[in-house]
Amino acid sequence: RRQLTHLLLSIIATGPVPRHIAFEMDGNRRYARSLGKEGKQGHGDGFRTLLRVLELCLRLRIHSVTVYAFAIDNFNRPKEEVDALMEMAETRLVEIAEKGHLLDRYGVRLNVLGKRSLLPPKVQVAIEKAEYMTRHNNAAVLNVCAPYSSKHEITTAVESAVREALENRDLDGSTITEGTIEAQLSTSLVGSPPLDVFVRTSGVKRLSSFLTWQCNENTQIHMVDTYWPDFGLRDFIPVLLQYQCKVWREQGASRSM
Numbered sequence: 001r002r003q004l005t006h007l008l009l010s011i012i013a014t015g016p017v018p019r020h021i022a023f024e025m026d027g028n029r030r031y032a033r034s035l036g037k038e039g040k041q042g043h044g045d046g047f048r049t050l051l052r053v054l055e056l057c058l059r060l061r062i063h064s065v066t067v068y069a070f071a072i073d074n075f076n077r078p079k080e081e082v083d084a085l086m087e088m089a090e091t092r093l094v095e096i097a098e099k100g101h102l103l104d105r106y107g108v109r110l111n112v113l114g115k116r117s118l119l120p121p122k123v124q125v126a127i128e129k130a131e132y133m134t135r136h137n138n139a140a141v142l143n144v145c146a147p148y149s150s151k152h153e154i155t156t157a158v159e160s161a162v163r164e165a166l167e168n169r170d171l172d173g174s175t176i177t178e179g180t181i182e183a184q185l186s187t188s189l190v191g192s193p194p195l196d197v198f199v200r201t202s203g204v205k206r207l208s209s210f211l212t213w214q215c216n217e218n219t220q221i222h223m224v225d226t227y228w229p230d231f232g233l234r235d236f237i238p239v240l241l242q243y244q245c246k247v248w249r250e251q252g253a254s255r256s257m
């Protein structure tokens with residue numbers, strides 16, 4: 001099986017791969033319940049899948065991977081579930097940043113994006129530590145959005161663009177453009193390129209305030225039925241092949257022009 005994975009990845013890697021891909025990791029609780037477990041237990045399986053899928057992306061040399069780990073709205077979930085996710089953020093992110101672990105092995109810089117002040121202080125400290133440990137890694141980027149919402153991200157970006165305009169004495173804001181706002185989005189600030197592919201799992205067909213600005217005219221959007229913990233190569237290969245077909249089609253079109 002490992003050999004088959006290796007073979008498939010090396011075939012796909014001969015063609016174009018996305019530079020930036022996002023995963024809305026949905027369906028953890030339904031996955032757990034389908035196995036007769038408590039819903040919140042699905043998040044541990046979800047984290048393992050995140051590591052597995054991230055490694056596939058890194059082997060394909062995808063530069064930026066952005067995942068939705070916690071929505072600002074998720075604070076409304078039962079306390080035990082929120083606590084379990086906070087503990088995962090506190091312990092597991094530092095762990096994967098350590099020497100010899102995934103982020104170190106592949107040279108991945110970790111960024112946690114979102115309204116960090118909402119996190120418990122000890123989680124904020126752990127996140128700062130994990131980011132600091134990976135600050136010199138420059139082969140790839142992992143953006144973990146938590147606690148995040150696009151509305152919050154865009155509002156913050158507009159605020160920053162306005163502040164910058166005022167500092168430049170542009171008092172009527174006439175230099176505020178799509179470009180100046182986009183430059184202040186959290187994914188831009190960490191150097192991720194435009195979003196090529198967006199994947200949401202579990203059959204739900206909504207964006208749910210995840211990367212709504214970043215889903216641009218060129219972003220391929222995939223809503224796959226698999227619950228996130230079950231997401232694997234079987235689901236990923238069609239996504240990658242459709243991306244390659246799109247790039248090849250565009251190249252063909254520009255050659256015939």
Ligand SMILES: CC(C)=CCC/C(C)=C/CC/C(C)=C/COP(=O)(O)OP(=O)(O)O
Binds near residue numbers: 202
């Ligand atoms: C700290 C860190 C990086 C964690 C990664 C773990 C992980 C996959 C978190 C996602 C949490 C979440 C709210 C998933 C959505 O499924 P859901 O709970 O809404 O499931 P449902 O749609 O079946 O109810």
